[in-house]
Amino acid sequence: xxxxxxxxxxxxxxxxxxxxxxxRDPAVRERFKKDPHAVMDxxxxxxxxxxxxxxxxxxxxxxxxxxxxxxxxLVWQAFGEWPSREQITKLGYGREIPYREIPSD
Amino acid sequence: xxxxxGGAAGPHSPVVYKLPWEESEEYTSSxxxxxxxxxxxxRELRRLEVDTLLVFAADHVQTFWxxxxxxxMIFTGDEADYSVNGHKIMRIRSDHEMAEELLFKLxxxxxxxxxxxxxxFFDHPFTVPVYWILKGFGENNLKVLPFQLNTNVHPRxxxxxxxxLGQAVRKILEKSSKKNRIFVIxxxxxxxxxxxxYYGNVDEEADRWIINKLEKCEIxxxxxxxxxxxxxxxxxxxxxxxxxxxxxxxxxxxxxMYWRPWNNGYCVARFNP
Numbered sequence: 001x002x003x004x005x006x007x008x009x010x011x012x013x014x015x016x017x018x019x020x021x022x023x024r025d026p027a028v029r030e031r032f033k034k035d036p037h038a039v040m041d042x043x044x045x046x047x048x049x050x051x052x053x054x055x056x057x058x059x060x061x062x063x064x065x066x067x068x069x070x071x072x073x074l075v076w077q078a079f080g081e082w083p084s085r086e087q088i089t090k091l092g093y094g095r096e097i098p099y100r101e102i103p104s105d
Numbered sequence: 106x107x108x109x110x111g112g113a114a115g116p117h118s119p120v121v122y123k124l125p126w127e128e129s130e131e132y133t134s135s136x137x138x139x140x141x142x143x144x145x146x147x148r149e150l151r152r153l154e155v156d157t158l159l160v161f162a163a164d165h166v167q168t169f170w171x172x173x174x175x176x177x178m179i180f181t182g183d184e185a186d187y188s189v190n191g192h193k194i195m196r197i198r199s200d201h202e203m204a205e206e207l208l209f210k211l212x213x214x215x216x217x218x219x220x221x222x223x224x225x226f227f228d229h230p231f232t233v234p235v236y237w238i239l240k241g242f243g244e245n246n247l248k249v250l251p252f253q254l255n256t257n258v259h260p261r262x263x264x265x266x267x268x269x270l271g272q273a274v275r276k277i278l279e280k281s282s283k284k285n286r287i288f289v290i291x292x293x294x295x296x297x298x299x300x301x302x303y304y305g306n307v308d309e310e311a312d313r314w315i316i317n318k319l320e321k322c323e324i325x326x327x328x329x330x331x332x333x334x335x336x337x338x339x340x341x342x343x344x345x346x347x348x349x350x351x352x353x354x355x356x357x358x359x360x361x362m363y364w365r366p367w368n369n370g371y372c373v374a375r376f377n378p
Contacts, residue, residue, distance in 0.1 A: 002333065005259055005336055020166055020167075067166070069258070069300055099337070100308075
């Protein structure tokens with residue numbers, strides 16, 4: 001087992017900050033939808049981070065250490081969407097959950 | 106003295122507020138049942154003549170930011186806005202006198218709780234269950250007291266600490282000179298994996314085990330769980346339920362519903378003193 005809802009790595013502070021504002025601020029979401037590059041520049045993202053955001057690859061974001069609640073904002077809410085059953089299957093979600101034991105008592 | 110007259114726990118997903126995609130009739134019917142269960146709690150609050158609804162919930166990096174991310178935070182302001190994903194849907198009075206008493210006494214009891222006298226908004230972990238409970242309550246004179254418990258960004262408040270916090274809240278209220286009738290809820294869960302590659306799984310077996318412990322009122326057993334197990338089963342938000350249950354110290358727990366669609370184990374539980 002491992003910690004899933006992890007501590008946010010400091011190196012991704014600006015990326016997390018973008019996700020925070022996309023999640024909570026409809027005005028930032030609107031601007032992002034119209035011109036994502038301008039908004040990402042505003043938040044000071046690196047070129048690799050910009051590519052990651054534009055990929056909308058939440059699985060890759062998770063594997064690179066992005067905090068899950070920020071991933072949700074970056075992949076879905078930034079684009080005014082919510083993941084449907086069909087979308088998550090196509091996008092590689094549904095990874096087998098970590099092994100755990102159900103307590104006997 | 107103030108009195109904890111009951112408690113409950115239930116989900117807070119924005120989907121429960123409003124479904125953002127099309128689903129089958131069976132799904133929407135179950136979702137209606139879930140909303141009705143929350144509204145039923147609201148009707149129960151009215152029957153119990155509740156003054157204050159104390160809400161333990163975990164911010165999802167919407168009210169707070171990594172510039173300052175509190176483990177425990179009590180709202181001590183007069184009123185607050187409540188949003189879903191940043192869209193404001195209601196403004197509700199709080200109970201700042203009760204909140205201040207809890208703050209001061211909890212700190213005396215060595216719970217280092219932060220406070221906030223104003224807030225831009227609380228989002229869906231607080232808003233969604235409160236929205237449906239208020240619909241059932243039917244009047245706008247209920248005061249809502251938000252209490253942030255970090256269960257979602259590691260390192261987090263441990264389940265054991267949540268349990269002790271709930272116990273401390275109950276003892277403080279029992280010694281209070283105020284006459285408030287208080288209902289306590291915890292929000293979140295059960296099994297789900299938002300924002301992770303595990304999204305789309307639901308650990309129903311783990312949910313059933315937790316529900317069994319709730320029904321037996323073995324809250325202290327739930328408090329022994331750790332975050333590796335809770336994360337693995339998608340039950341990372343259980344600490345808010347543990348805090349609410351411990352504040353009630355239930356003699357019985359009713360499971361009002363359990364429903365397991367494709368992305369979330371939804372449960373509504375009622376804790377009876």
